[in-house]
Amino acid sequence: MDTQNDKNTLNFSPDTPSKCTWATGNDIKNSPHRHVQITPSEEKILPNILSQTRNTPIVRINKLNKDAKLKCELLAKCEYFNAGGSVKDRIGRRMIEDAEEKGLIKPGDVIIEPTAGNTGIGLALAACVKGYKCIFVMPEYMSMDKVNILHALGAEIVRSPNTTTLDSPDSDFGVAHRLQKEIANSIILNQFRNAENPLVHYDETAEEILQACDGKLDMFIACTGTGGTITGVGRKLKEKCPQCKVIGVRSEAIPGKLNEVEGLKRGFIPTTLDTSIIDKWYECSNKDSFICARRLISEEGLLCDDWMIDRKYLEKQVSTKNQKWREMKVSSLDLVYSPTLIASLSCYDCINIMEMKGLEQMPVLDEKGRVIGIATMGNMNAQLKAGKVNTSTPVSSVTYKQFKKITLDTTLSKLSSILDIDYFSIVINEQMQSSESNDVFCKQTIAIVKKIDLLRFIFKQQEAEALPIEGI
Numbered sequence: 001m002d003t004q005n006d007k008n009t010l011n012f013s014p015d016t017p018s019k020c021t022w023a024t025g026n027d028i029k030n031s032p033h034r035h036v037q038i039t040p041s042e043e044k045i046l047p048n049i050l051s052q053t054r055n056t057p058i059v060r061i062n063k064l065n066k067d068a069k070l071k072c073e074l075l076a077k078c079e080y081f082n083a084g085g086s087v088k089d090r091i092g093r094r095m096i097e098d099a100e101e102k103g104l105i106k107p108g109d110v111i112i113e114p115t116a117g118n119t120g121i122g123l124a125l126a127a128c129v130k131g132y133k134c135i136f137v138m139p140e141y142m143s144m145d146k147v148n149i150l151h152a153l154g155a156e157i158v159r160s161p162n163t164t165t166l167d168s169p170d171s172d173f174g175v176a177h178r179l180q181k182e183i184a185n186s187i188i189l190n191q192f193r194n195a196e197n198p199l200v201h202y203d204e205t206a207e208e209i210l211q212a213c214d215g216k217l218d219m220f221i222a223c224t225g226t227g228g229t230i231t232g233v234g235r236k237l238k239e240k241c242p243q244c245k246v247i248g249v250r251s252e253a254i255p256g257k258l259n260e261v262e263g264l265k266r267g268f269i270p271t272t273l274d275t276s277i278i279d280k281w282y283e284c285s286n287k288d289s290f291i292c293a294r295r296l297i298s299e300e301g302l303l304c305d306d307w308m309i310d311r312k313y314l315e316k317q318v319s320t321k322n323q324k325w326r327e328m329k330v331s332s333l334d335l336v337y338s339p340t341l342i343a344s345l346s347c348y349d350c351i352n353i354m355e356m357k358g359l360e361q362m363p364v365l366d367e368k369g370r371v372i373g374i375a376t377m378g379n380m381n382a383q384l385k386a387g388k389v390n391t392s393t394p395v396s397s398v399t400y401k402q403f404k405k406i407t408l409d410t411t412l413s414k415l416s417s418i419l420d421i422d423y424f425s426i427v428i429n430e431q432m433q434s435s436e437s438n439d440v441f442c443k444q445t446i447a448i449v450k451k452i453d454l455l456r457f458i459f460k461q462q463e464a465e466a467l468p469i470e471g472i
């Protein structure tokens with residue numbers, strides 16, 4: 001190694017002979033280099049990665065505060081240093097450990113959770129260390145980046161449609177509850193209601209902040225999803241540092257548009273959010289949030305972005321062992337071909353038809369016989385109850401339209417990736433038939449496939465082969 005750059009030569013070749021005089025056993029005092037003593041950390045070797053889901057660094061912001069002409073010190077708690085990359089790793093660990101302590105779960109059980117993604121990553125991290133399987137229900141608009149990480153951690157994703165009301169059986173909450181009823185030894189830990197969510201922040205996050213600031217803090221600002229962070233930290237601060245103001249940040253609501261800051265606005269007050277602890281609320285636009293995040297990266301070096309995932313490196317790590325099902329065809333599934341509805345029929349007529357036929361969902365066709373999506377009884381009832389439609393509204397207004405058409409020849413692997421994005425897929429089977437008068441015509445049969453149909457098939461397949469359930 002060179003002890004200094006050779007400024008007088010233009011030779012920048014990376015393999016010039018080293019001029020370093022360092023040798024094993026030499027007294028460090030005579031070292032040609034500058035040495036820095038490190039302070040030993042308390043834990044020498046972490047027992048597993050879950051120990052890396054706390055004690056995140058607090059960093060002083062030096063430029064953004066000056067630009068904003070702030071008179072106070074501005075500090076950032078870098079939760080992205082947690083092993084799974086977000087504050088949600090803390091609740092993933094804590095909710096699983098609590099359920100274990102209460103005897104509610106044992107290794108091998110299935111953890112189901114409706115999640116925007118980061119709680120899923122936190123749960124999946126704890127689940128893979130402790131031996132649980134995970135199924136996460138994510139609305140269709142949530143990003144594929146998170147889906148890819150979740151797959152790499154061995155979790156399965158079920159999509160729910162974007163256009164539902166909260167209490168619809170098709171919402172992420174409704175779908176998660178249906179799955180939990182159908183899957184043996186499964187549990188929903190429910191981040192929106194679980195007391196361990198705010199508690200982990202009360203016990204840990206808040207203590208870390210108070211220790212770093214020697215108990216002196218004027219203001220604590222946090223964004224809110226479940227409200228677990230702000231509630232837990234806020235409650236501890238009100239006890240130990242009562243003059244400290246607690247400021248909640250919500251992302252803006254744009255009517256009719258999806259929020260791009262994932263997971264932060266749901267239009268309801270979660271059980272885990274104690275609004276009485278919050279002194280003032282602010283709304284932050286999507287644009288301002290993203291500009292600030294980029295400035296934190298480029299001006300302060302706080303790399304709060306998903307570099308690895310953006311470049312799809314994590315996608316490549318998905319294991320496909322014990323996954324014979326991937327090569328099998330859609331024709332192997334137990335498909336139930338369905339009668340159809342015409343798009344111009346009223347919701348009233350469609351509910352009657354579904355009741356008569358004992359069906360919960362039916363494909364909807366336009367006037368030319370082309371499939372435009374599916375209508376579900378649950379969504380129609382929820383939309384009627386919420387006053388968003390009336391009984392004479394055409395069914396096309398409550399039809400879920402995000403889907404891909406597949407055939408009996410589509411592989412289950414392809415179907416699985418489609419259902420990583422969409423709530424359902426439609427199988428169209430076209431057969432040429434001839435009538436008694438020898439006229440040849442095309443007969444179309446239609447079936448709806450959802451992730452649960454695929455999961456049931458894979459569970460059965462792997463049980464029959466007595467294989468460990470992997471890559472579902």
Ligand SMILES: Cc1ncc(COP(=O)(O)O)c(C=O)c1O
Pocket residue numbers: 086087088116118119223224225226227228229230262263264
């Ligand atoms: C990265 C990240 N930070 C913060 C939050 C909000 O935290 P909380 O749910 O504790 O309010 C979320 C919510 O999903 C999140 O994903």
